[in-house]
Ligand SMILES: [Fe+2]
């Protein structure tokens with residue numbers, strides 16, 4: 001059995017002091033947003049608790065699907081590098097960036113430089129933001145990291161997945177299939193119509209879904225919406241591919257979005273007969289403890305079968321049927 005952990009939307013706080021010049025750029029809208037909505041929710045030791053709990057469950061590999069920071073200032077990007085170094089060794093952790101990591105032009109390149117060892121393929125090639133997609137092979141698993149992160153105009157949080165990445169991602173998926181590996185694709189934005197508000201959507205999701213249906217994959221992991229979602233894409237040869245979103249790893253309890261959570265994926269079997277079990281673990285809705293939230297087996301025919309205890313989450317926080325804005 002090979003165990004993958006999935007964390008996302010770290011939004012490391014606290015927000016550093018900004019210079020006047022930084023405030024004069026697009027960051028001012030993000031700063032206001034942070035002050036109003038996120039500051040209270042994202043402070044505290046929730047993230048520390050979650051990471052400590054994740055370690056106890058001994059994942060073989062950890063994936064982080066973006067939004068490590070808030071406004072992508074130099075101080076935040078440096079802070080996120082230190083957080084990653086504290087989390088673990090680069091060969092144990094695979095990262096892809098989110099829209100907040102590319103908040104203003106130039107920010108993504110800085111993030112790529114600072115977080116480089118965590119976002120580079122096994123062949124070690126680096127091309128700044130053209131490094132994506134990269135591929136890493138760990139045990140029976142191929143991890144393919146793509147980037148949807150880009151700087152946007154104020155009040156937009158869109159991402160994009162274009163032709164160049166699509167072609168290369170398909171190549172890597174075919175290569176991994178030839179090696180008999182279980183293929184996991186990482187992307188920050190959900191590659192699903194209607195999964196995020198229009199101003200926060202993935203542009204080019206048709207390229208993404210085409211890649212998955214042409215080349216196949218076994219699992220897609222994303223963040224961005226801060227919600228616990230499960231969608232399905234058509235895979236190769238009539239299979240269905242689960243697309244799993246995870247809430248923010250830093251979210252305290254008692255807010256509109258689900259409290260901090262991470263997912264564990266237990267992978268067993270081999271080509272043509274993979275077994276995939278998703279275990280969700282996180283803060284209970286009352287914030288009193290970290291516990292199992294839900295366990296289910298994800299089948300390649302597009303069904304999810306409950307396999308363990310499910311915490312009775314209030315309807316407003318069960319988001320699979322009702323996508324909300326990030
Ligand atoms: Fe986020």
Ligand SMILES: [Fe+2]
Pocket residue numbers: 067098099100157188223224225326
């Ligand atoms: Fe995001």
